[in-house]
Amino acid sequence: EPEVTQTPSHQVTQMGQEVILRCVPISNHLYFYWYRQILGQKVEFLVSFYNNEISEKSEIFDDQFSVERPDGSNFTLKIRSTKLEDSAMYFCASSRQGSLEAFFGQGTRLTVV
Amino acid sequence: ELKVEQNPLFLSMQEGKNYTIYCNYSTTSDRLYWYRQDPGKSLESLFVLLSNGAVKQEGRLMASLDTKARLSTLHITAAVHDLSATYFCAGDNNAGNMLTFGGGTRLMVKP
Numbered sequence: 001e002p003e004v005t006q007t008p009s010h011q012v013t014q015m016g017q018e019v020i021l022r023c024v025p026i027s028n029h030l031y032f033y034w035y036r037q038i039l040g041q042k043v044e045f046l047v048s049f050y051n052n053e054i055s056e057k058s059e060i061f062d063d064q065f066s067v068e069r070p071d072g073s074n075f076t077l078k079i080r081s082t083k084l085e086d087s088a089m090y091f092c093a094s095s096r097q098g099s100l101e102a103f104f105g106q107g108t109r110l111t112v113v
Numbered sequence: 114e115l116k117v118e119q120n121p122l123f124l125s126m127q128e129g130k131n132y133t134i135y136c137n138y139s140t141t142s143d144r145l146y147w148y149r150q151d152p153g154k155s156l157e158s159l160f161v162l163l164s165n166g167a168v169k170q171e172g173r174l175m176a177s178l179d180t181k182a183r184l185s186t187l188h189i190t191a192a193v194h195d196l197s198a199t200y201f202c203a204g205d206n207n208a209g210n211m212l213t214f215g216g217g218t219r220l221m222v223k224p
């Protein structure tokens with residue numbers, strides 16, 4: 001069964017460092033998303049991406065964040081200068097059509113120290 | 114801006130009992146989703162409800178959507194321990210490119 005894969009599963013970084021979280025969406029999906037979940041809290045939308053551009057973003061997705069689809073398969077989230085409050089589980093998701101049944105990856109746990 | 118609220122936030126129940134989780138949302142949303150999350154794991158899609166009156170069932174779980182009341186319910190029938198997890202409902206915006214999640218309901222089913 002096709003699935004969304006994310007790497008790494010866990011990343012520890014020092015405050016102020018740049019991190020890149022990687023995702024391989026399901027191959028015939030056209031919509032890609034990043035969400036995050038701070039430990040024990042609800043899932044929060046960051047950004048959606050369609051047709052090689054951002055289609056929606058939240059207030060959380062400020063200038064420190066960027067997304068890219070560098071080739072036909074990968075979808076990345078970059079945080080330029082990490083803060084302690086960026087520590088969370090980051091989920092990538094993809095869907096064939098809009099947010100209709102988005103499939104989520106296993107997540108990358110980001111710990112900023 | 115869509116707001117989604119679930120209740121209860123925590124539910125402890127005995128095996129064999131029935132219960133309902135409620136999901137209210139603030140603005141028009143034609144689609145409502147239910148996800149399950151096990152501790153430390155990803156979000157597993159359970160149900161996609163696309164229209165008013167939609168009802169879907171899978172095993173001991175049944176979800177319904179009332180768009181006029183802006184309410185979705187997830188009903189658990191004869192709970193078993195394996196259903197212990199956190200359940201999230203989510204609505205999408207009119208453009209269909211963003212999900213807003215409720216706070217989650219942590220369900221614990223005791224033998």
